[in-house]
Amino acid sequence: MGMEDKAAHQAEDLKGKAKEATGKATRNERLEDEGKGDQRSAALKGAGDKAKDATRDAKDAFKKK
Known part of the structure; x- marks a missing residue:
C-alpha cells in the first residue's frame, strides 16, 4: 500500500506503545x-x-506472461 498508510500504521503502533508504557508506569x-x-x-x-x-x-x- 502507500507510504502514507504504512506511516499511519507505524504511528498508531508507536502511540500504542507509549500508552502501554504510561499505563504500566x-x-x-x-x-x-x-x-x-x-x-x-x-x-x-x-x-x-x-x-x-x-x-x-x-x-x-x-x-506480464
Missing part, C-alpha cells in the same frame, strides 16, 4: 490495555496491507 490497567489494543490494530492493518500488496504483485506477474 502509572498502574493504569485501562490505559495499558488501550495501548495494547492500538498495537494490535496497527499490526492487523499492516498485515492486511501486506496481503493486498502480495495479491497485486501476483496479479501483475500473471499480466
Whole structure:
C-alpha cells in the first residue's frame, strides 16, 4: 500500500506503545490495555496491507506472461 498508510500504521503502533508504557508506569490497567489494543490494530492493518500488496504483485506477474 502507500507510504502514507504504512506511516499511519507505524504511528498508531508507536502511540500504542507509549500508552502501554504510561499505563504500566502509572498502574493504569485501562490505559495499558488501550495501548495494547492500538498495537494490535496497527499490526492487523499492516498485515492486511501486506496481503493486498502480495495479491497485486501476483496479479501483475500473471499480466506480464
